[in-house]
Amino acid sequence: MNIFITGGTTGIGLSLAKLYLEEGHRVGICARHLEKFPIEIRNKYKLLKCYEVNVVNREELRAAIIDFANGDLDIIIANAGRSVGAKSKTPQFSVANDIIDINVKGVLNTFECALELMLPKKKGHLVATASVAGFMGLPGAGAYSASKAAVLKLCESYSIDLKRMGINVTAIAPGFIDTPLTQQNNHKMPFLMSSDKAARLIKRALEKKKVLYVFPFRMKIIVAILEKMPRSWYRFLMGLKFLNYSSED
């Protein structure tokens, strides 16, 4: 298969790339700083192509995907994303804009470029890495939660629209995965999972063509409860100091 992964130099994207390469698939990855990608993996796999591309730049991204696919693209994983970094109670609007650009417009750009190749063939699989953060407004992470909620809804809509055109759509909603993105967090991260394990679970969900995959299972239960509870209870819970979720500023 031909599989393209945005944000494939570290964390979940890197683990997915390694997994698919080990199985003998052709893999393309992109990120803004390719030097982060482990050189030994770059040297080991001839079926790997790397592109220094910002997903916010649609033309750059399109050129990379078209060059990689050579007319045939089976799976695209819109995985590139950024989080808030240091959480703050005062909205950081420049950070918020950047998060929306990368996490939402980046996914739109990725899907648009992939569909250009997939629609004429009436086959393909669009995948986006959303987050459990998309199911509720997390304190100190409003833009991140909003961006991931947008990705969840985009995928849900597209999964209906594109089914009759032979295109599968999957939204992946992980809990806490141990990657450079979460290594900056100073709050509790229940059920933290390695990125290699996360990649194995994601790959299995994609094989089953799941439209939405929320994991780990214990996090899925907690999120379902938080999402359904009265919002005043949720706000009270998130304000509790012992959770250490919101910052002090």
Ligand SMILES: NC(=O)c1ccc[n+]([C@@H]2O[C@H](COP(=O)([O-])OP(=O)(O)OC[C@H]3O[C@@H](n4cnc5c(N)ncnc54)[C@H](OP(=O)(O)O)[C@@H]3O)[C@@H](O)[C@H]2O)c1
């Ligand atoms: N880790 C978690 O607990 C967790 C949980 C839920 C969802 N997620 C989501 O999973 C995805 C992957 O996150 P991760 O935890 O694996 O983080 P990560 O290790 O920081 O990886 C992020 C990847 O995206 C790339 N990237 C960021 N901005 C980009 C841009 N504008 N254009 C192209 N590439 C870009 C990064 O490389 P460059 O910086 O060099 O561009 C890197 O390769 C993200 O969408 C994240 O929101 C993560």
